[in-house]
Amino acid sequence: MLKFAPDTEVLLLDDDEHLRTALCQTFELAGIRVQAQGSAEGLLDALPAQWPGVVVSDIRMPGMDGLQLLDELAGIDAQLPVLLITGHGDVPLAVQAMRAGAYDFLQKPFASDLLLDSVRRALDVRRLVLENRQLRMALAGQQQLGERLLGHSVAARRLRQQVQALAPLPADVLILGETGSGKEVVARTLHDLSPRCNAPFVAINAGALAESVIESELFGHEAGAFTGAQKKRIGKFEYAQGGTIFLDEIESMNPEVQVKLLRLLQERVVERVGSNQLIPLDIRVIAATKEDLLLAADEGRFRADLYYRLNVAQIQIPPLRERQDDILPLFTHFMGQACQKYQIAEPELPAVKRVLLLGHDWPGNVRELQNAAERFALGLDLAISTPLQDLAGKEGLPLPQQVEAFERALIAAELAREHSSLREVAEALQIPRKTLHDKIRKYGLDQSSVGGNPPG
Ligand SMILES: Nc1ncnc2c1ncn2[C@@H]1O[C@H](COP(=O)(O)OP(=O)(O)OP(=O)(O)O)[C@@H](O)[C@H]1O
Ligand SMILES: [Mg+2]
Incomplete structure (x- = not known):
C-alpha cells in the first residue's frame, strides 16, 4: 500500500514511467519534495487528514482515471488542489475536470516551468486553506470553551487556557477539584476539543461500582470466566477505543483494580477477565479526584506509582470561594x-x-x-x-x-x-x-x- 512520507509536497500519479521519472527530477531540482506512483491505487486510504500538499495526476490511467480520482478526493477534502495532465486531444476532458473542481490542467508536452509555477501556486493556496481551517477550529473551540466553562475570574480564565492547551494533546490528564467544582465538565470539554471528539467519551465512577463487578465492567470478561459469566462481555475500556475514558472518584478505586489499571496505562493493552489475549488500546485517560492523592498514597490507600502514572498533566479547579x-x-x-x-x-x-x-x-x-x-x-x-x-x-x-x-x-x-x-x-x-x-x-x-x- 502507498505510504505517505509526512513531508511530501507533491503526489505524482502517472502510468508513464519515463514521464514520471522526468517529472520527479524536475520537482527535486526545484526543491519540491515529491512522491510518485503509477496509479491512484491506495491513495484514498493513505491520504493523511489535512495533508499540506497537492496531487498532480495524469487523466488517463489504468484503474481509477483522473476524473474519478478528482471525484473521490472531493469527497474526502474538496479543497485539496488537483492538477491534471492531459494528453493531446483530451482538452474537452480537461475542461470537464476544471468544471468539476480541478485546480489546473496542463497539456502534454509542457514546459517544466509552467508545471512548477502552477504547483507552487497550488501549494500556497493549500497552505492558506489549512491555516484558515485551523484558525476557524481554534475559534470554534474557544467559543465552546467560553460557553461551557463560565467565569471572568483569573482562575476561570486560566482554567480555560489550560483546557484549550491540553485538549489537542495525547497526554492523560488528572483533574483535581472539590465536589461540584466542574471536574466532569472539564473532562468532557477536553474530549470534545480533542481529535478524539467523534469517538466515545465513557465516564466511569470508580466509587459507585460494586467491587464484585468492577473488573468485568472495566476490562470485560470471556464467557465462563466466572460463575454467572454466561456471555462474553466488552469492558468500558475496550468500548472507549479511539476515544476518552473518564475515571471519576479515582481515589475510591480498590487496590486490586488499581494494579490492573496501572498495567493497562503502562502497556496500553487490556485483558478481559478469563482471557490471556491482550487487546491493544488507543484511549486517552482522564481521571478525577476530590482528594489529595499523594496523601492517600502516604496513608496506603492509593498506589503512588499509579498516581504518578495518572498525573501526566494536571488541572486543578479552584473552589468557588x-x-x-x-x-x-x-x-x-x-x-x-x-x-x-x-x-x-x-x-x-x-x-x-x-x-x-x-x-x-x-x-x-x-x-x-x-x-x-x-x-x-x-x-x-x-x-x-x-x-x-x-x-x-x-x-x-x-x-x-x-x-x-x-x-x-x-x-x-x-x-x-x-x-x-x-x-x-x-x-x-x-x-x-x-x-x-x-x-x-x-x-x-x-x-x-x-x-x-x-x-x-
Ligand atoms: N465553570 C463552569 N461554568 C458553568 N457551569 C459549570 C462550571 N463549573 C461547573 N459547572 C456546572 O456545575 C455542575 C457541577 O459540575 P460537575 O458535575 O462537572 O462537577 P464535579 O466536579 O464533577 O462534581 P462531583 O465531584 O460532585 O462529581 C454542572 O451542572 C456543571 O455544568
Ligand atoms: Mg463529577
Whole structure:
C-alpha cells in the first residue's frame, strides 16, 4: 500500500514511467519534495487528514482515471488542489475536470516551468486553506470553551487556557477539584476539543461500582470466566477505543483494580477477565479526584506509582470561594437560565442577598450555586445560611469594625455588578459620588470592573 512520507509536497500519479521519472527530477531540482506512483491505487486510504500538499495526476490511467480520482478526493477534502495532465486531444476532458473542481490542467508536452509555477501556486493556496481551517477550529473551540466553562475570574480564565492547551494533546490528564467544582465538565470539554471528539467519551465512577463487578465492567470478561459469566462481555475500556475514558472518584478505586489499571496505562493493552489475549488500546485517560492523592498514597490507600502514572498533566479547579469574582456573574447566569426554562420574569437581586452570596463558602461549589440560583429564580429562599458576622470574617470584633466590614462587603458587591460608571454605582447605593470615592479608597476596593469592560 502507498505510504505517505509526512513531508511530501507533491503526489505524482502517472502510468508513464519515463514521464514520471522526468517529472520527479524536475520537482527535486526545484526543491519540491515529491512522491510518485503509477496509479491512484491506495491513495484514498493513505491520504493523511489535512495533508499540506497537492496531487498532480495524469487523466488517463489504468484503474481509477483522473476524473474519478478528482471525484473521490472531493469527497474526502474538496479543497485539496488537483492538477491534471492531459494528453493531446483530451482538452474537452480537461475542461470537464476544471468544471468539476480541478485546480489546473496542463497539456502534454509542457514546459517544466509552467508545471512548477502552477504547483507552487497550488501549494500556497493549500497552505492558506489549512491555516484558515485551523484558525476557524481554534475559534470554534474557544467559543465552546467560553460557553461551557463560565467565569471572568483569573482562575476561570486560566482554567480555560489550560483546557484549550491540553485538549489537542495525547497526554492523560488528572483533574483535581472539590465536589461540584466542574471536574466532569472539564473532562468532557477536553474530549470534545480533542481529535478524539467523534469517538466515545465513557465516564466511569470508580466509587459507585460494586467491587464484585468492577473488573468485568472495566476490562470485560470471556464467557465462563466466572460463575454467572454466561456471555462474553466488552469492558468500558475496550468500548472507549479511539476515544476518552473518564475515571471519576479515582481515589475510591480498590487496590486490586488499581494494579490492573496501572498495567493497562503502562502497556496500553487490556485483558478481559478469563482471557490471556491482550487487546491493544488507543484511549486517552482522564481521571478525577476530590482528594489529595499523594496523601492517600502516604496513608496506603492509593498506589503512588499509579498516581504518578495518572498525573501526566494536571488541572486543578479552584473552589468557588477562592474565585469570588465568579460568584455573582455565575449566579446571574444560572438565574437567567432558570427564568428562561420556567418562563418567568427575572427577579431583582438585592444588595443584601449579593453580600450573602459573596460571603457564603460554597462547599458544593458551582453545583450548589446553580441550585441556589434556580431556587431564587422561583421565588424560594436562597437556603444558604451565612451569619452576617461571618460575611467578612470579623466575628468577635467590636461593633464598629463589624459594621465597616459589612459596609465594605455591600460596596464590593455593588461594584461587581455590571455598572457602566461609578456614578451608577453611587446611585444604586444611594450615596453621593464623593462618599463612594472615599469609601472605595478607605477599604482599598477594586473598581476595575466598572465601566463596561469586565476582565476576560
Ligand atoms: N465553570 C463552569 N461554568 C458553568 N457551569 C459549570 C462550571 N463549573 C461547573 N459547572 C456546572 O456545575 C455542575 C457541577 O459540575 P460537575 O458535575 O462537572 O462537577 P464535579 O466536579 O464533577 O462534581 P462531583 O465531584 O460532585 O462529581 C454542572 O451542572 C456543571 O455544568
Ligand atoms: Mg463529577
